[in-house]
Structures are given as C-alpha cells and as structure tokens.
Amino acid sequence: MRKLAARLYDWLDARLDLADLTAPLRHKTVPVHYFSYWYYLGGMTLFLFFVQVVTGILLLLYYRPTANEAFESVQFIMTRVRFGWLIRGLHAWSANLMILCAFAHMFSVLFLRAYRKPRELTWVSGCVLLFLALGFGFSGYLLPWNELAFFATKVGTDIVGQVPAVGHWLMVFLRGGEEVTGATLTRFFGFHVAVLPAITVLFLGIHLALIQRQGISVPPGLEPAMHVLAYLRKHDPAAAEMLIKTAGVQPETREMPFFPNFFLRELMAWYIALGLLGVLAALAPWELGAKADAFAPAPAGIKPEWYFLWMFQTLKLIPGKLGPIDGELAGILAFSAAGVLWVLLPFFDRDKGRAQRLIKGAGIFALAYIVAMTAYGYIAK
Amino acid sequence: MNPVPESAGPSEAASPATPRRRLLGMLLGSSLAASLASILYPILKFVQPPATGELEVDSVAAAGGDELAPGMSKIFRFGSRPGLLVRLPDGSYRGFNATCTHLNCTVQYRGGEQDIWCACHNGIYDLRGRNVSGPPPRPLEEYDVHERGGEIVVARRQKA
Numbered sequence: 001m002r003k004l005a006a007r008l009y010d011w012l013d014a015r016l017d018l019a020d021l022t023a024p025l026r027h028k029t030v031p032v033h034y035f036s037y038w039y040y041l042g043g044m045t046l047f048l049f050f051v052q053v054v055t056g057i058l059l060l061l062y063y064r065p066t067a068n069e070a071f072e073s074v075q076f077i078m079t080r081v082r083f084g085w086l087i088r089g090l091h092a093w094s095a096n097l098m099i100l101c102a103f104a105h106m107f108s109v110l111f112l113r114a115y116r117k118p119r120e121l122t123w124v125s126g127c128v129l130l131f132l133a134l135g136f137g138f139s140g141y142l143l144p145w146n147e148l149a150f151f152a153t154k155v156g157t158d159i160v161g162q163v164p165a166v167g168h169w170l171m172v173f174l175r176g177g178e179e180v181t182g183a184t185l186t187r188f189f190g191f192h193v194a195v196l197p198a199i200t201v202l203f204l205g206i207h208l209a210l211i212q213r214q215g216i217s218v219p220p221g222l223e224p225a226m227h228v229l230a231y232l233r234k235h236d237p238a239a240a241e242m243l244i245k246t247a248g249v250q251p252e253t254r255e256m257p258f259f260p261n262f263f264l265r266e267l268m269a270w271y272i273a274l275g276l277l278g279v280l281a282a283l284a285p286w287e288l289g290a291k292a293d294a295f296a297p298a299p300a301g302i303k304p305e306w307y308f309l310w311m312f313q314t315l316k317l318i319p320g321k322l323g324p325i326d327g328e329l330a331g332i333l334a335f336s337a338a339g340v341l342w343v344l345l346p347f348f349d350r351d352k353g354r355a356q357r358l359i360k361g362a363g364i365f366a367l368a369y370i371v372a373m374t375a376y377g378y379i380a381k
Numbered sequence: 382m383n384p385v386p387e388s389a390g391p392s393e394a395a396s397p398a399t400p401r402r403r404l405l406g407m408l409l410g411s412s413l414a415a416s417l418a419s420i421l422y423p424i425l426k427f428v429q430p431p432a433t434g435e436l437e438v439d440s441v442a443a444a445g446g447d448e449l450a451p452g453m454s455k456i457f458r459f460g461s462r463p464g465l466l467v468r469l470p471d472g473s474y475r476g477f478n479a480t481c482t483h484l485n486c487t488v489q490y491r492g493g494e495q496d497i498w499c500a501c502h503n504g505i506y507d508l509r510g511r512n513v514s515g516p517p518p519r520p521l522e523e524y525d526v527h528e529r530g531g532e533i534v535v536a537r538r539q540k541a
Contacts, residue, residue, distance in 0.1 A: 058427055080431045083423035271416070 067182030089281025150292035454490035
C-alpha cells in the first residue's frame with residue numbers, strides 16, 4: 001500500500017515536479033506563543049465552510065426552490081430521507097458556528113493587530129468574506145419558506161429599500177418584484193447556491209493566497225523578542241537560555257512547521273468541531289416551523305437570526321424622526337458608514353500610539369456594542 | 382534572523398517497526414477508518430432516495446367510449462408509466478405498455494404504416510406488440526381492453 005503510494009508520488013513528481021509545488025508548504029511556519037490558539041479560528045471558519053459546501057450539495061439533491069414545493073421538500077428531507085435531519089441540522093448549525101467563528105477570528109485579528117502593514121488587503125478580503133457569509137445566512141434563511149423566514153426577509157429587504165437613491169431598485173432586485181413572493185425564493189436560491197459561492201471562492205482564494213505569501217502575523221509586542229531569541233537559539237543557545245531566565249522573555253516565542261505540526265493540531269480541532277456539530281444536530285434539531293403564508297399576520301416575537309439581531313435592535317431603538325430625516329434611514333446610513341470605516345481600519349493604523357489606541361478602542365466598543373445589543377435583543381419583547 | 386523551526390518530534394527517531402509504534406499506528410488507523418465510515422455511511426444513505434408510495438395499478442380507465450375514432454390512438458397514464466391505446470380501423474381496441482423495450486422511449490401508433498413505432502431508434506412493432514424491426518429486443522407488454530360503462534378500461538393481463 002505504502003509502496004504503491006510512493007510509486008504514484010514518484011510518477012507524478014517526475015511529470016509535475018511536485019517537490020517544487022510543496023516547497024512553500026514545507027517552509028511555512030506558524031509562530032508559537034501564548035496567543036497561538038487564536039490562529040485556529042481562521043482555519044476553523046474554513047472547515048465549517050467546507051461542511052457547508054458538502055451538506056449544501058447534499059441538500060440540493062432533494063430541495064425544490066419554488067413557493068409551492070420548498071417547504072414540503074424540506075419537510076420531506078427532515079422526515080423521509082434517511083439522515084436528512086442530520087444533514088440539514090449540520091448545515092444550519094455549521095452556518096451559525098461559521099459566522100460566530102468568523103466574527104471571533106476578525107476580533108482576534110483586530111486585537112492582535114494582525115491587520116497592520118503589510119496585511120491590509122488580507123483584512124479587507126476577510127471583511128468581504130464576512131459580508132458574504134452574512135449574505136449566505138440571509139439568503140439561506142428564506143429557503144425553507146417558513147413563516148419566520150418569510151417575514152424576516154420582508155423586513156430585511158425593506159431595510160435595503162430605505163437606502164437613498166438606489167434603495168428601491170435594490171429592493172426590487174432582491175425580491176424579484178415589489179413583494180416577497182415565490183420569485184424572491186427563486187432568486188435567493190440562485191444567490192445562495194451559485195452567485196455567493198462563486199464570489200466566495202474568489203475572495204477565499206485571495207485571502208488564503210495572501211496568508212500563504214506573507215506568512216502568519218506575530219503580535220507586535222512579541223516580534224522583537226521572537227527574532228532575537230530565534231537568532232540566539234541558532235548561534236548561541238546559552239545566551240538564549242540566559243535571556244529567557246533573566247529578562248523574562250517567554251521561552252515559547254518560536255515557530256513550528258505548518259506541515260505537519262500545525263496542520264495536525266488544526267485537524268484535531270476540526271475533528272472535535274465535527275463531533276460537536278453532530279451532537280448539536282442530534283440534540284438540538286433545527287425547527288422547520290409553519291409554512292409561509294403571505295396573507296397571514298406576522299407571528300409574535302419575530303426576530304432575525306442572531307447575527308443580525310444587534311442591528312435590528314438598534315433600528316428599533318432609534319426614534320421615528322431624527323431632525324429632518326427618518327430615524328430608520330439615519331440608522332442604516334450610520335451602519336453603512338461604520339461598515340466602510342471598519343473595512344478600511346488598517347489604513348488608519350500608523351506606528352503612533354494615538355491611532356492604535358483609537359483602533360483598539362473602536363474594536364472594544366464594537367465588540368461590547370454587538371454583545372450588548374444582541375443580549376438586549378433577546379431579552380426585549 | 383530566521384527563527385528556528387521546531388523539530389518534527391520523535392517520529393523520525395523511532396523506527397516504524399517498533400511493536401509499540403505499530404500498535405499505536407493500528408489503533409490510530411482503525412479510529413480513522415471508523416470516523417470515516419461514520420461520515421460516509423449517512424451520506425451514502427442520504428443520497429439514496431426514500432421509496433415513494435408508488436401505487437401499483439392493475440387497471441385504469443384509459444378513454445371514453447366514443448373518444449377515439451377508428452384508426453386513432455392515445456397515450457394514457459397507467460400508474461406512473463405511459464400506456465398506448467389503439468383503436469384499429471375495424472373498431473376494436475388494443476392496449477400496450479407504451480415503453481419501448483429497447484431504451485425506454487415512448488412508442489407511438491402509425492395509422493399509415495399500421496404499426497407501432499419508436500422514434501428514438503426506429504424500432505417497429507406490429508399491432509400485436511411483437512418487435513418486428515429495428516433494435517427492440519422484446520415485444521411490448523399487451524394489456525386487456527374491455528368496454529365497461531361507457532369507458533374503455535385497460536387491465537394488466539393476469540399471469541397464468
């Protein structure tokens with residue numbers, strides 16, 4: 001078996017020069033220090049994305065994207081198809097955990113200042129990927145065509161309609177008409193399984209290529225020590241020991257090869273995540289609810305998915321009129337402006353204390369705001 | 382200035398032939414195989430569609446009593462498959478399974494040629510359903526046709 005694999009490798013190597021291709025993988029290293037665990041979050045997000053791709057393709061085998069059949073086809077998947085409950089449960093849970101991981105990854109990058117020069121574009125592409133993930137969540141939420149999703153989509157697309165100038169056009173584009181109907185479902189299905197995946201693959205490629213090219217960031221506070229220690233370890237190990245003992249330098253400031261050391265650790269984390277997903281899908285099944293009915297009143301306590309809740313809650317709190325403009329509109333404009341600033345954050349980072357403190361403050365504020373508003377959204381009736 | 386990579390650990394030091402290492406390798410391999418099986422099994426089951434409650438039909442009202450003039454034909458639903466009802470020029474009826482025995486196309490009655498023809502690969506059956514020309518390997522299944530209460534009823538032949 002092993003011999004066969006080796007011969008196959010040699011055969012391919014003779015034709016494709018694999019050694020050349022795998023060289024970057026062999027030279028790639030991951031810094032080891034006491035913040036290292038945060039490095040797993042990006043890979044974890046990627047893993048959950050893989051789970052989404054696989055379970056999504058499986059769901060496509062039975063799902064039917066029309067207003068008459070969507071709900072029934074999901075019901076069919078949940079009740080008749082063997083392991084259908086598991087596949088849909090995995091898809092729903094993994095989607096939510098993926099967005100959670102992406103948010104956590106983003107904030108860890110922010111607080112470890114990994115976005116700083118030369119990695120501004122990695123941050124920007126990551127922000128785009130997060131927006132795409134939110135788009136996946138929003139479009140996928142409608143697909144079972146149940147009551148909650150129907151009204152959430154009505155509200156969500158209506159908010160888009162408030163944007164000045166292009167708002168109405170955008171809303172009609174999203175809904176496939178003036179109202180949320182079967183046409184909206186068909187469209188969202190197209191976005192969810194074709195448009196968004198294609199764009200995501202592109203930006204994921206850019207994001208990963210940038211990381212591969214630039215290597216993994218080391219938190220700025222640790223950078224000098226890591227370089228000095230690495231140099232000493234190579235040329236004067238005794239001095240390195242001295243430095244660790246006397247100057248309080250963390251002995252952990254070193255690197256491990258990406259392959260196989262980091263890769264296997266990451267694989268272990270993925271394995272645990274898969275187990276967790278299975279447990280969640282089995283013990284906390286994703287509900288289907290009641291079929292959407294355009295002529296039924298909105299059910300009480302309607303809320304969007306948790307990752308939109310903080311925005312939803314904010315819009316609820318803004319008074320109807322803010323001076324001359326609509327409160328709703330003011331909120332949307334504020335969120336849009338904040339979003340743009342957020343994407344451009346690395347470009348404000350100068351090697352001066354003030355700008356850095358400002359960014360750190362903005363990060364802490366954003367995190368606290370999102371957590372607080374989400375909690376408030378759940379408590380508020 | 383290049384940091385020193387961590388050494389790859391003891392894996393290179395120990396020979397793969399060490400019994401303890403072999404045992405560990407076996408344990409790890411079988412756990413991996415079990416994990417893989419527990420992932421693949423649900424997927425394999427999922428992709429097989431569950432049996433839908435398809436009703437086996439034994440007889441069906443294929444047409445009204447005066448629907449077909451002599452020399453006409455129609456395709457009717459026999460359960461989930463198409464059937465072919467032919468009214469011959471002499472006014473009698475014949476019923477067939479309309480699925481060609483070659484590659485599952487649906488056949489048609491040709492009044493001019495007085496035969497049953499499959500357009501896909503030019504298969505020809507006579508008006509008894511016997512395969513007389515072209516690629517079909519077997520005759521068409523013929524059904525019993527009765528007139529009952531102003532309807533033409535087609536029934537599967539009981540196997541003797």
